[in-house]
Amino acid sequence: MANQILKGKRGIIFGALNENSIAWQVASRCHAEGASIVLTNAPVAARVGQTEALAQQLGAPLIYADVTKMEDLENLVSQSVEKLGGPLDFVLHSVGMSLNVRKKIPYTELNYEYMHQTLDISGMSFHRLMQVLWKQDAMAEWGSIVGLTYIAAQRVFPDYSEMAEAKNLLESIARSFGYHYGKHKKVRVNTISQSPTKTTAGSGVGGFDAFFNYADSMSPLGNADAESCANYCVSLFSDYTRMVTMQNLFHDGGFSFTGISQELMENFKDTNS
Ligand SMILES: NC(=O)c1ccc[n+]([C@@H]2O[C@H](COP(=O)([O-])OP(=O)(O)OC[C@H]3O[C@@H](n4cnc5c(N)ncnc54)[C@H](O)[C@@H]3O)[C@@H](O)[C@H]2O)c1
Numbered sequence: 541m542a543n544q545i546l547k548g549k550r551g552i553i554f555g556a557l558n559e560n561s562i563a564w565q566v567a568s569r570c571h572a573e574g575a576s577i578v579l580t581n582a583p584v585a586a587r588v589g590q591t592e593a594l595a596q597q598l599g600a601p602l603i604y605a606d607v608t609k610m611e612d613l614e615n616l617v618s619q620s621v622e623k624l625g626g627p628l629d630f631v632l633h634s635v636g637m638s639l640n641v642r643k644k645i646p647y648t649e650l651n652y653e654y655m656h657q658t659l660d661i662s663g664m665s666f667h668r669l670m671q672v673l674w675k676q677d678a679m680a681e682w683g684s685i686v687g688l689t690y691i692a693a694q695r696v697f698p699d700y701s702e703m704a705e706a707k708n709l710l711e712s713i714a715r716s717f718g719y720h721y722g723k724h725k726k727v728r729v730n731t732i733s734q735s736p737t738k739t740t741a742g743s744g745v746g747g748f749d750a751f752f753n754y755a756d757s758m759s760p761l762g763n764a765d766a767e768s769c770a771n772y773c774v775s776l777f778s779d780y781t782r783m784v785t786m787q788n789l790f791h792d793g794g795f796s797f798t799g800i801s802q803e804l805m806e807n808f809k810d811t812n813s
Contacts, residue, residue: 541570542573542574543573543747544572544573544574544720545573545574545774545778545780546570546573546575546629546630546774546777546778547573547574547575548574549574549575549576549629549630549777549778550575550576550577550620550624550625550626550627550628550630550680551570551576551577551578551627551628551629551630551631551632552578552579552616552617552620552628552630552631552632553567553570553578553579553580553582553631553632554580554581554607554631554632554633554634555633555635556579556581556589556591556592556594556631556633556634557581557585557588557589557590557591557739557740558589558740559590560738560739560740560766561739561740561766562634562734562737562739562766562768562769562770563632563634564594564634564687565766565767565769565770566634566769566770566773567594567598567600567657567806568581568598568770568775569767569770569771569773569774570630570773570774570777571598571600573661573774573778575629575630575777576624576625577598577600577624577725578590578599578600578601578602578603578616578620578623578624579594579595579598579600579601579602579603580602580603580604580616580620581602581604581605582604582605582606582607583604583605583606583775585604586604590745600733601619601620601623602785603615603616603619603620607635607665607668607669608657608660608661608668610668610672613668613669613672613795614672614676616672616687617672617673617678617703619635619676620678621676621678621802626680627678627679627680627683628673628679628680628683629676629679629680629682629683629684629777630675630684630685630686630776630777631669631673631679631684631685631686631709632636632686632687632688632773633665633666633669633685633686633687633688633710634687634688635661635662635665636661636662636688636703636706636741637657637658637661637662637741638654638658638662638701638702638703638706638744639651639654639657639658639766640654640655640658640701640702641658641699641700641701641702641703641744641746642744644746645701647698647701648738650701650702650811652730655702655705658702658703658705658706659702659705659706659709661706661708662703662706662707662709662710663705663706663708663709663710663713664709664713666687666710666713666714666717666718670685670713670717670721670729673685674720674721674724679721679725679727680726681726681727682727682728682779682782683725683726683727683728684727684728684729684730684776684777684781685727685728685729685730686723686729686730686732686773686776686777687710687713687714687728687729687730687731687732687790688731688732688734688769689707689710689711689731689732689733689734690703690707690734690736691732691733691790691792691795691796692704692707693707693708693710693711693733694796697751699716699746699747699751700745702790703745710731711731711788714729714730714731714786714788715729715786717729718730718785718786721788722785722786726782728781728782728784728785728786729770729785729786730776730784730785730786730787730788730789731787731788731789731793732769732772732773732776732789732791733788733789733790734750734764734769734791734792735755735756735759735763735764735765735791735792735793736751736752736755736763737763737764737765737766737769737796738752739766747783754796755792757801757802757803757804758795758798758803758804759792759793759794759795759798759801760793760794760798760801761793761794762793763792763793763795764792764793766793768791770793771790772789774785776789776805788791
């Protein structure tokens with residue numbers, strides 16, 4: 541279904557670790573729609589991921605950068621503009637990590653050094669990235685910046701733990717920076733709030749399967765998968781969504797506005813009636 545709607549556009553895609561990564565699907569779709577992209581990931585991904593294989597498959601340059609390091613981001617952005625031959629039309633921030641979640645530390649006993657790292661990698665990095673793009677004047681007019689988030693920023697999902705705070709920060713930065721970038725250069729900034737998706741980061745959350753199945757049975761359209769998220773990203777990078785900015789956009793098959801589904805009602809039916 542490629543229509544070349546990103547033909548001639550240039551962008552950076554963060555976070556394609558392996559085939560399951562949402563960013564992997566986004567990179568593939570952007571490529572199919574005619575965009576030129578640079579892939580990036582944390583230096584450690586060179587050891588534990590398959591980003592290199594995707595770069596070869598798409599013929600895309602791969603520049604490693606740790607999102608907590610300003611100098612890495614500066615190098616990434618300047619090199620990307622140079623390699624792609626001009627300013628950027630879109631950037632996808634698809635980055636998240638929490639050691640407290642990974643080590644299954646209970647929310648009421650969080651380790652604050654880990655928490656600091658979580659907020660830095662998963663939230664503050666969005667600001668750091670946009671500051672670097674801004675200072676290098678690396679975005680083209682009417683460009684589009686997207687970050688990925690989860691509904692735990694609005695509602696409590698106990699096992700999502702401190703990542704809820706990180707996503708809150710991410711969504712707030714999208715609004716605040718979106719204001720300034722809109723005024724400054726007509727650049728739009730949005731977050732996509734995605735359904736639970738079977739990826740490395742997703743599956744790290746305790747009880748992920750229950751999470752996934754619950755959301756699926758609550759959503760009239762079912763859970764949105766990584767491929768459909770990629771299609772949504774493409775639409776946000778295209779010229780058809782130029783006036784959408786500072787939004788948290790739910791891409792969740794209707795989950796966020798469903799109170800109860802018939803499937804769940806069945807489970808709680810009064811057996812006496
Ligand atoms: N999987 C889900 O259920 C789900 C749902 C909603 C939102 N999201 C969000 O989608 C985004 C992508 O996650 P995913 O599910 O595709 O998992 P993933 O594990 O494939 O991607 C996470 C990426 O973050 C990168 N990363 C971690 N630390 C980094 C650092 N210091 N510098 C640079 N990169 C770093 C990892 O290398 C990896 O590529 C995340 O923001 C995640 O929170 C995921």
